[in-house]
């Protein structure tokens with residue numbers, strides 16, 4: 001089917017609000033002396049990553065778009081564009097986001113793109129805009145294919161994806177502690193997403209949700225923010241550069257260098273791309289599981305608590 | 314939104330955000346005030362690796378940390394810190410101290426401000442460590 005359906009580019013229209021809210025957050029932190037931290041170079045790097053991500057979308061967006069139009073031409077189903085269909089599309093697309101995001105942390109090829117969102121040791125509204133430049137190369141657009149084949153128009157799928165990203169902007173803050181109980185139960189919130197950005201063993205590989213936290217609860221990846229364990233933001237191996245080019249490409253370079261090690265088989269190279277980050281062919285690599293196990297060994301009282309449910313002292 | 318509106322809006326936004334952060338005093342560097350302070354920063358990066366020895370540079374922006382896995386650099390990075398193993402570091406003496414270059418793409422260089430006396434000590438420690446790992 002080739003009918004036209006046009007939605008506004010919502011992320012573009014959100015830009016002035018993003019800027020305004022960042023200024024409000026800076027002012028809030030400055031005057032209240034709590035609710036987060038800002039560092040100029042870190043925040044500017046995040047903002048440049050956001051700009052670069054938009055540019056990359058303009059330059060490479062056509063690849064995904066052409067794939068989607070092809071699938072739309074292929075499918076015999078057209079669900080139309082009623083409000084109900086848009087709402088269903090939004091919910092299903094959020095499920096799509098959950099899985100893309102989960103792959104983004106568990107498959108190194110996808111992590112190479114997503115890592116830069118986690119490469120800041122800060123957590124404020126600018127961190128939300130620290131977005132990838134290399135998403136197209138992960139080929140994760142295939143996870144959107146079922147939606148289009150089911151009869152959701154490609155323009156609608158991209159529109160609800162944009163709304164999803166806008167929702168996630170405001171949750172990147174330490175200025176909000178907890179939302180009302182019912183809201184925390186259903187929606188992704190600053191508290192839940194702080195956990196996702198944590199490098200504490202307790203918080204690793206948790207809370208992949210975009211808008212609805214229910215996916216994490218359904219698929220067993222939910223970890224609540226624990227009152228007496230403050231989130232330590234960033235990566236297991238924090239990067240030492242503010243250069244946006246290095247931030248954008250460092251994990252791709254690392255994969256390339258791992259591939260070029262002498263004595264590798266093609267299976268090793270495949271594994272360097274698809275195994276979780278930290279995997280090594282010589283067995284000397286790290287993993288989330290190893291870090292959690294070591295943490296529980298050092299702190300036996302944490303065994304069985306949130307994030308360590310499956311670990312015994 | 315047309316690019317001729319979006320682009321200037323973004324540029325102006327970036328400038329205002331930068332100005333606001335300068336004004337709010339967000340541009341300071343982290344300093345390690347004591348050995349204990351440096352130790353706490355180290356342990357944040359590597360909770361399991363208890364330091365055997367730490368020397369903090371006089372300007373407080375860098376420290377040499379010795380642990381079981383060898384010699385590491387802990388340095389201030391904005392108001393945070395980063396660590397780097399010194400096994401493969403290239404050391405260059407410059408006027409204000411030492412410049413270390415690393416093979417890793419995500420942390421290629423560290424410029425350290427050190428007194429001449431510190432320079433000698435740090436360089437000797439790094440050389441000794443690299444010699445040791447080569448002999449292993």
Ligand SMILES: [Zn+2]
Pocket residue numbers: 101104105114117118196
């Ligand atoms: Zn993530």
Ligand SMILES: [Zn+2]
Pocket residue numbers: 117127128172193197
């Ligand atoms: Zn995030």
